Every structure is written in C-alpha cells, then in structure tokens.
Amino acid sequence: MRNFIRQRERAISLKLGKKLVIYIPLFWLLLFFLVPFLIVTKISLSQITYGRPPYLPMFEWSKDNLLTIKLYFGNFFLLFSDSLYINAYLNSLKIAALSTFFTLLIGYPMAYFIARADEKIRNILLLLVILPFWSSFLLRVYAWIGLLKNNGIINNILLNMGIIDSPIKMLNTDFALYIGIVYSYLPFMILPLYANLVRLDEKLLEAARDLGAKPLALFFTIILPLSMPGIIAGSMLVFIPAIGEYIIPSLLGGSDSLMIGRILWDEFSANRDWPVASALAVAMLTIIILPLILFKNAQKKEVAIDE
C-alpha cells in the first residue's frame, strides 16, 4: 500500500515536472514571440496620431457602452499605392534572391571541398568558416567600407599598380551591397551544405563511376539531387534574413538602394510612423512565410536522415 502511494506521488510529481518543462519555454515564446506579431498586425490596422503611443486605439467603448472596433486599412493602401514601397519590396526580393544565388555559387564548391578534404584538414577548414560567423556582423560589414571606399584599400592598390587612373566608385553602390550580403551570409550557406555533403555515401559515387558515369553526369544525377535539402536549408538561411537586412544596405548600399528593412527602420525611427512600419513588417512576413515553411521541411528531412 505504501509502495502504491509512493508510486502515485512520483507519477504526480513527474506530471508536474513534465508540465513545467513544456510550458515554461512555451509560455515565454508565446508572450515574447507570437503575441508581439499579433500586436504588430493590430497596429498595422491603426491610424497614426500625434501622441504617445503614436497610433489610435483599435478598440473603443462608445458612449452607449458598445465596444467598437476600428480597422484602418489606409497603411496597406499606402504600401500598394506609393511606388516607394512597391519598389523597395520588389528590390528587396531581387537583391535577396540574387545574393542567395551568388552565395550558393561560391558556397557549394566550398562545402563540397571541405566535405571531401582529409579528416584532419576538414576540422580546421570548418573552423575557418565558423569563425567569421561567430565574430561581429557589424564589424565585418564595417571592414568592407575601408576596402571599397574611393580612397580605400582596393582603389589604392589598383591605382598604385597603374591598372586604373582614377578611383572606381564602389562604396554605396549595388555592387557593394551584394558583396556585403554574400560575404556576411556565406557561412550560413556553407554549414548546412557541408552537413549534408559530408554524409554523401562514397559508394554511390564509386558505383556510378564504375558504371561509366562522367563527372558532370555524376554531379547532376547523384550529388545535386541528394544535396537538395542542404541547398534549400542554406538558401533559406540566406534569403530570409537578407530580405529584412538593415545594416548592410545602410552602410554599404547607395542612398537609392531601397530595401524594405531599411525603410521600415526609417518609418519607425525618423518618421515615427508606427502603423506604416507595422504594415511593412506584415508585408515582409508574407514574403518570408513560404520560404520559412520550405526551410522547416528541409530541416525535418535532414533530421529524418540523421536518425
């Protein structure tokens, strides 16, 4: 009997423990991750006003004690009618997509090279990829200013070598913007690709080679399809944050290189137009939801392979 009670007690405390383990992080993320998005959506449907906070309330008690809900779609109309926002939106998509492509172009061979390197060298190479990923994003972008400036390091070297007569304008151009994004996000592309390629079964390749497959055929029929989850995961890790990038366009991009993250920031801090900033955030979320789902699925596949 006593044994039975002790077991019951233990089962109950186990249940409580399990609940705490689940619901503490769940509650935290609900409050500080999900609820904030709902608030953003709510404020994107409010009207701007002068005051604190700078928007009108959505729910109001009218005089006869009825709760009235005021939805204001003006912010979204503004996004669709003002060419500034449409251009920024399309430009962000273009820049993020092209940068992802360039990153893949450089990152894939690098990941393959590391995955096929000797085990001793492999870990060093991997560390060399991870080190920049850990070190300050802001400072790595800053480093490019010194390289790309009109009187910067690259121009000085080219001038001294006599290759050019006058400095090439590189800083504050789209070129600098692409360099900055590809550079900053390259490790995000290499790491998932490496994780995928390192598991590639050497026997498959040998078998295909024995059956007479040429190197290119080998790549397109075996290696590329098998590394698809890695390509998708890496591409999404670059594409999604690049869409909302703020630091790189504001430090390296030109004043005309409109990106949605930078405009959101300006609307928020310079214009204090919180409703329009929120509407921009909602619009940005609609672009990244699909890639987000793709990323999640690719991740699941990888985990499935792992197990």
Place this chain on the structure above:
Amino acid sequence: MNRNRRIVQFISILGFIFLYVPIISLIIFSFNNSKLVSVWSGFSTKWYFALLQNEQIIEAAKLSVFIAAFSATISLILGTLAAIALSRYRSFRGKSLLSGMVSAPLIMPDVITGLSLLLLFVTLRSLIGWPAQMGAVTIIIAHISFGMAFVAIIVQSRLLHFDKSLEEAAKDLGAKPLRVFFDITLPIISPALISGWLLAFTLSFDDLVIASFVTGPGASTLPIVIFSKIRLGITPEINALATIIIVLVAIFATLAMLQMKKIPE
C-alpha cells in the same frame, strides 16, 4: 575528374580569401600610425591606448557584457527545457507550436523581431505599467527570445544522439527523474550546454538592430555606440576595437568548437 577537382579547389581557396581579407585588413590598419584607415604610414599601438581612455566605449562594453551574460544564462535554461520537451516527450498539446516557435527566431529578420517586441513592451506598459522604461531589461528579454532558440537547436541535436539506455538503466535502479537528469543527462549534454551558452552570448553581444528598437535612455550597448561612430566615418580607433572583439570572439568560438568536438559522433 582531376580538372573538376581543381576548379572546386580553386573556388574554395578564393572563397576562403574572400572570407578573411576584410578581417585581416581591419586588423592590420588598427596598428596604422596615421588617422587614415587605408594608407599605411608605420606601426603604432596608439589607437589601442586611445580606446582605453574612451569612457563611452568602456561603459558600453561593460553594459554589453552584462546583458550578454545575463541573457545567455536565461537562454540556456529556457532553451534546454524546450529541447527536452521537444526531444523527450512524444506528444503533447502545443508541440508543433513549440517546435515552430523555437526554429523561427533563427532566421526571422531582426527588424521584425525588434519592432514587434518594442510594440509588445509599449502595449504592456499601457496595460500593466511594466516595463516602466526601455533599457537593459527590455534588451535582455529580447535577446533571451532568440538566444533560447539557438540553445534549443544545439541541445536538441545532442539529446537526439545520445544513448537513452543510460537514462533507462538509472531509472530501473530506482533513481528519481530529477536525479536521473542531474546525474546522467546533464553531464552528457554539458558540452552542448557550454557551446549553446557561448553562442547565445556572442549573438547578444553582437546584436545591433533588435537592441536599437527596444533600448531606452542611458542603455547604449557596444554595437549601438559603434554604429553611431561608423556613420560619422571610419577611424583607426574602431579598427582597434574591432580587432580586440574579433580576437576575443575567435578564442570564444574555438573554445565552443572544442566543446562540440567532445560530443562523440
């Protein structure tokens, strides 16, 4: 085949050069004598001494270390709980919600996270009067939310890969669940915990965008100070600061990597 391998090798070497040229040039010019960052005019460490006398930067660095250490610690606890919930409990209500919310912060653009958290704090303030002011506390809360996501991913993969029979054996011998956790599970996952904490620390220490949204008067973190200085132009002083940070982070990252290496495959 040989030719293709050469091409892959060539691109990879260029790729590594691309990754390191900016960092190396940053370090070299931090020792430049002249104020110009791009013309070499002799070796000097004077910018490092100038940095040590810059009160604003020292104060910001202290604040950033405090925020990073505090938020990384809470991130570690919450992230580990989330990892245990996701990898040890087969099904519970909200499991897919939890797993979605754990992985989303990894790639959410910073401007969205920053704006949404600020609006949450503003709403909370008008509802319950807390937080009275934006500052270190609100930055810490914001950093915990993405820090715990990174910790959860790292710890989760460690939990999925370890031999559960050890835990089961302890249970069969009559150990209580908490005892099993502290005597068996915790020591085995500790390398993942250490690297998770280090990653959460560096991410918090590095964050500019989210902190700029949720900061308040008097709470200027190091990235906020650096960013405002960069906008005025580049100086060897910032290069010196960057060199110190990069060297410290390199040490941190190598430590974290060595911890990860302890994880048997």
